[in-house]
Amino acid sequence: MRSNRDRAILALAVSTAARASELLGLRGADLDWGDQLAQVRRKGSGAQQWLPASAESFVWLRLYLEDLGPLGPDAPVWWTLRRRERSGDVLERRPLTYDALRAVLRRANTALGTNWTMHDLRHTSALRMVRSQRLSLRDVQVVLGHAHLTTTQIYLVEDDQEILRRVHQYLADQAEPSQEAVASESTVGYDSNDLAVLLGGVPR
Template identity: 30%
Template sequence: MSRMVPPERNHPSHTPGLTSSTRITDLIPHYSRWLRGDDRRPRGRDKYVRTIQSVANWIGEDADLSDLDERAVRRYREDMADRALSASTIGNHLSVIRDFCKWAMGEGLRDDDPTWRQQWPSKAEAEPRALTQDELDALLKAIASPQGQDEETVWYWRRNRRAIMTMLYTGLRLSEMSDLVWKDIQFQERRLVVRNGKGGKSRSIPIHSALLAIYLEVPAVDRIGGKAICGKREDGLPLTYKSFANIFKVWLPRYGITITAHQLRHTFASQLLYHNANLHEIQVLLGHKRLDTTQIYLRLDERRKREAVERLPAYVAE
């Protein structure tokens, strides 16, 4: 059976000056503005723009939309596999191509989605990795005091400890933590508000009394609305996502601790489960859209499993 060939796309774009033969590279700024207008998060917008730029570079400097066809997408997917990129990364790139092409379709620049027959790679189910009790004790002991008493060392210790304890007591994602400002801390209500979290969703999390005490260590004059809870030393502005990640990649190893930010989120969930929170409560606190995402934490609780096994009767006659 012969393949249907899309008709020529001579109809005008919704954006003056753009046509189906405009180079992909020249379309990217328009796509970026659309992402901003669609209220995508800044880090997500940047990621989408970088990804579609890498696709354009791979196809060729002068590539236009007609070059981004099913065959090109398939070859690009194969190239990513040859470079041993993860299934998650490959799937993300395909999703960006789909999003970009849907934008182009909305602009009247093309009539098809070249990803519609692509097979998304199967992602290996990630096993949550909470800190063991020994690891948690080691972390808390390591950051109990700074490694020096000079002003700069103490300042960074206070900030980074505040970040770690916030994530441990709230389960915030790294991106959510880096966006957190003081106006998101409602002291009277004792709750923390996550604005525009993953998927654009907001949620609130009660503040544990131990975390509240850490916040109150910060002078009131520094707890000003738009200032980041864990910002830069110079101006209090939020750290970049990369700089925030360096707390875990660079700063914590100096204290002899090697963990990831996401392990604190897993630890928050597993500790809630161990202390009798139900799955729906954990789902709401973590900001999961689907309950089955939260159910992976059932595999974490070794202590509960051990206690369940210990409740079995003694089968060996005494």
């Protein structure tokens, strides 16, 4: 990413799982700086929804907006500079379009030798949330804006390397008894001296 704007878009996309069109529709009033939330308008329904975003994304947003200058509550968040058609030497500020955003990714893909898309960022964010033990599938469904839980379940894809890691950890746990098991084994039964007293014998 060659600018704070592009870094902010990338960080927002991978932390909120918002679609490209939803991110491009952000206005100044859609940013809650205190709670680090971004309000999007859902594709299809148009319903407004606040989404939690990463602290990193808001750092890049602040740096980008410092470069951009004052932003009104109804103004689009994302802007780009384009040359005027009649005067090629004059630059004017225009809202960032989907085609312009795709051009940003094309440049990055060319430099990295990759083929990432904005949907890949949404997919990555969804997979990270599904694999987190802190979030339920219902939590992920709400963030993704899915009407049906079955749509969210497509992200329940297990990574083979992660499965191998967990099984290795399971086998290691089986080979080494836990501290609680060792402690319980050491306390099972009675001390021979206590038994002797209890049964009227002579302690050894």
